[in-house]
Amino acid sequence: MTEHKMDADYGASALDRGVQGLIGKGIDRTDGLAKVTGVARYAADQRPRGKLAYGYAVTATIAVGTVKSVDTRAASTMPGVITIITDDPRLPAESPNIGADMAPRFDGVVESYGQIVALVVAESFEQARAAALAVTVDYAPQKGKFDTMAEIGSAKPPHEGAMLPDAIKGDVDAAMAAAEVSLDITYSTPYQVHAAMEPHAAVAEWDGDDLTLYGSIQIFRAARPLLAKSLGIDIERIHMLSPFIGGGFGGKIGGPEIVLASIAAQAIGRPVKVALTRQQLFHSVFGRSDTFQRIRLAATAEGRLTGMAQDSVVSQKVGVSFFEPVALGALSLYESPARQFTTRIVKLNITRAGAVRAPGEAVGMMALETAMDEMAEQLGLDPIDFRKLNEPVVDPMRGVPFSTRRLTDCLDQGAERFGWDKRVATPGSVREGEWLIGLGMATAARVNFLANSDARVRLTPEGIAIVETDMTDIGTGTYTILAQIAGEMLGLSIDKVRVMLGDSDHPDGAGSGGSFGAASSGSAVQLACDDIVAELARRMDAKPEDMTLKDGHAIAGNKRVPIRTLVGDTEIAAMGILRPGKNSRSFSQATHGAQFAEVAVNAVTGEVRVRRMLGVFDCGRILNAKTARSQALGGMIWGIGYALHEDAVLDQRSGSYVNRDLGEYHIPVNADVPQIEAYFVEEIDNHASPVGAKGIGELGISGAGAAVTNAIYNATGVRVRDWPMTLDQILPGLPPV
Incomplete structure (x- = not known):
């Protein structure tokens, strides 16, 4: 050993x-x-030894209040119904966040729309679904809070011991006041969800006091003790299996379905399968918070940053400590003597926020890298030259050396491969008939963990x-x-x-x-x-x-x-x-990259077509060129979605998402995705891991949406600061045809 x-x-x-x-x-x-x-x-395909039954969750149709009664009389007499679970104290209300001791239990109090209030178990999925729709729940509704900025007065700083506490070095206010060139702009991103192809599903089967649980589970060391504590059994009694997973992105650490299937199987003495519907996933599994990010940049006339700040407001469900670490990618990205990165959290009666692919960087880099593009224009500098001018020698926040850092190489190689020298800096200068053509770029960064x-x-x-x-x-x-x-x-x-x-x-x-x-x-x-x-x-x-x-x-x-x-x-x-070990503290460890995009915007309709994307990434040793490239492509495609499509729209009256399916929650489809190229600048990083590799999966999404945003500005002169960029934002600012 x-x-x-x-x-x-x-x-x-x-x-x-x-x-x-x-x-x-x-x-x-x-x-x-x-x-x-x-x-x-996959999880829903598993075939247990016993005769399989099916569970279907009953979810709350209010956001705040209490359950007065659950009427199961009509549902219980319907064909195929085996049991309806309403009063099991282990009944989970929703998905937990990473680090939770157990699935949050439903205690009759509703704190967000779509919480699980009961489970119907029947001989078939269709019978369970029909009976679940026949369950009548009587509520005592209360007034809820659903609007982040309306409740800004109640915002609180991060809790003690938070993953990303406020980080301040120097005086940004003084730097802004003394700056020869400055920028102070607020950007926003909406609520977003995982939208994994495979839904959350679990099959549970008991053999006496021993449980076999098939699930779609990313991290066993989180899910297995969570399930054990939720059920009140010893962890050694649980045999957990998850051989294949159809997409996770942070949401499948062990959702409510694993507890639902387990308590149902124990109740009826038969194996039970529970698969949450796409509509239920929007509320019973956490998503990404909305964000409001104030970016401030101060610089000399030559373009050297003297101050940078990313002050964010995010939302979270009442009683939950996690928050979107917006500034995570920015902390060590650019040199600047004065630095400020803060977060304020507003507690609302909404579906809880949790880890979605690249927590922090995915949305934080959208705003920061758009602001860097705006600042470069004010300075009259090429966006790549501006970034290279502010490349740090050591971690500017902690003062420790970088384990490896090849960002400049990524920028240079990306520019050459993409043909950046053909970019015309003046927006709206390049036309092809009705189409306005633009090029944009952004930096990618993602902290590295072991x-x-x-x-x-x-x-x-x-x-x-x-x-x-x-x-x-x-x-x-x-x-x-x-x-x-x-x-x-x-x-x-x-x-x-x-x-x-x-x-x-x-x-x-x-x-x-x-x-x-x-x-x-x-x-x-x-x-x-x-x-x-x-x-x-x-x-x-x-x-x-x-x-x-x-x-x-x-x-x-x-x-x-x-x-x-x-x-x-x-x-x-x-x-x-x-x-x-100590290496994570002795060295600043991160992955970096350069994102490039070319877009065409119709000067009449405002339609946006992403025509090509290219990324060059620094991720340590590349273990498999094909799977590494695939991860980069997937992240870049997701970046297109964040720039142009994804928006979980919250109904301010009910606290529910109004577009809770993949028909209305828009993500990029094949027709939206252009030719994409991904390359790697390889340098084995033995400070990061014995194998010399660093993370790839989340780097590709970082900065990708900002590259598309900046390309749209270069094409049209329209600067959008609230994502996704929809036609109503683009059309009014288009130049004359």
């Missing part, structure tokens, strides 16, 4: 000496065939490596990446590696979230393989660094021996244990 704590640079490893040629290659997903042929079983992660690797007498961890794959390619790491370390082809994920019987992995999954779980696999390599070297009578492993053979001292011969009749097994 090898345990490593990241207290210092990890240095060179057996992965760096590997000659199998797997690391970095764009290898097809090992689980790809199962997914495209329908063999892969998480506790364990993995077991077993090398069998047949020369097969088996990797075991409860790490999950939410479509990011974890199965493939871990196989590549093990294969490279042990000198095995990809077909000689078996990766077993999403099973709580396996060692405790990092889980998928925060862009820490690949680096954390991959490092644990590397550490386990280090032990196996050392044992193989001992059996070869060689030092590990003097031995080469390739194509199933060990080579050292003029000997070439099949690995399976060295293994013998008994497998070689090892555990790799990774723990974060």
